Amino acid sequence: MVRVELKGVLKEWEDFRLSIERLKVKDSEFLTLLGPSGCGKTTTLRMIAGFEKPERGEILFDGRPVNDLPPYERGIGIVFQDYALFPHMTVFKNIAFGLEMKGLPRAEIERRVRWALELVGLEGLENRYPEQLSGGQQQRVALARALVVEPDVLLLDEPLSNLDAKIRERLRGEIKRIQRELGITTVYVTHDQEEAMAVSDRIAVMNVGHVEQVGKPLELYYRPKTEFVARFLGLSNILELKAENGRACLGGLCFDVGREGKVRIFFRPESVYVRPGDAVEVLDYELLPGRIRLKLEIEGSVILAERFLDELPFGVEEMPERVDVEVRSFSVLEAE
Ligand SMILES: Nc1ncnc2c1ncn2[C@@H]1O[C@H](COP(=O)(O)OP(=O)(O)OP(=O)(O)O)[C@@H](O)[C@H]1O
Ligand SMILES: [Mg+2]
Structure with missing residues (x-):
């Protein structure tokens, strides 16, 4: 060929x-x-x-x-x-x-x-x-x-x-x-x-x-x-943050970006893991086939998390008002 x-x-x-x-x-x-x-x-x-x-x-x-x-x-x-x-x-x-x-x-x-x-x-x-x-x-x-x-x-x-x-x-x-x-x-x-x-x-x-x-x-x-x-391929979380000492943080949620100044952090909803805690507010959630999509608020910014129902650490019926989150994979977008 x-x-x-x-x-x-x-x-x-x-x-x-x-x-x-x-x-x-x-x-x-x-x-x-x-x-x-x-x-x-x-x-x-x-x-x-x-x-x-x-x-x-x-x-x-x-x-x-x-x-x-x-x-x-x-x-x-x-x-x-x-x-x-x-x-x-x-x-x-x-x-x-x-x-x-x-x-x-x-x-x-x-x-x-x-x-x-x-x-x-x-x-x-x-x-x-x-x-x-x-x-x-x-x-x-x-x-x-x-x-x-x-x-x-x-x-x-x-x-x-x-x-x-x-x-x-x-x-x-x-x-x-x-x-x-x-x-x-x-x-x-x-x-x-x-x-x-x-x-x-x-x-x-x-x-x-x-x-x-x-x-x-x-x-x-x-x-x-x-x-x-990012947006064309699926749901995206994009946060505009300021990095200091190589880290960009939003509330307790920190990203090691290895650079200084303004950065745009990107991650998919399925990279956001939730567990019992009180760092972020659960604004809303939506059920999808076999999955759940959570709308969360951290320091005034809204992010989406998506999990399979069977990996949620609590039942949908007992959805807490606040949870802790961890972002396991992210990338830094290029400046536009
Ligand atoms: N023969 C032509 N003369 C003038 N303009 C054209 C011609 N063919 C395409 N264009 C223009 O070029 C642009 C790109 O067209 P193209 O058909 O390549 O897009 P596409 O990505 O295939 O879109 P779609 O998903 O709708 O098929 C459009 O703005 C279209 O109007
Ligand atoms: Mg075409």
């Missing part, structure tokens, strides 16, 4: 500017572009595919610039949000289309289409038309069609967002399984942080027109560098 690199890439429209200094997708890696609507995910993917040309910069496959290659010469397979199947062709024909365009012999086409059908779990449905399939099945056809040409790079643009939650979860697991099995370098686009965490080797979090941070899912989740990444 190949590695994909974007170097100093710039794309400009009247009211939008996308600038990616450096983004690397390793050989056989599953990299996800994650970000809110309009941040430039699709544009980035379309530049890798060759449907969109950057004004400046290079797109490299295994170190070779592909800027001047049309999409069909880049060795890519692409899956879109809306499936984009040919309605007048059967499942078999839809999948075979790319191979027929390449002029492969009949027997070879047959063999490869059967392989792709099996890979995506569609055996037996090859003679149906797209309108006779569920959304999930149609997206499997689109996936088979992208894979059947044995691309070096698989590109997927929100392939699951038109499907309902159950199917979405099942199909994302299958996409991941197939990606691993084939070891195919993959760039996946989504605005769903849970989906990104579930499938990715690494995630590139995008904010309007640029990449904020790239890292492994848990690295981004627990050690975000910016407030944007």
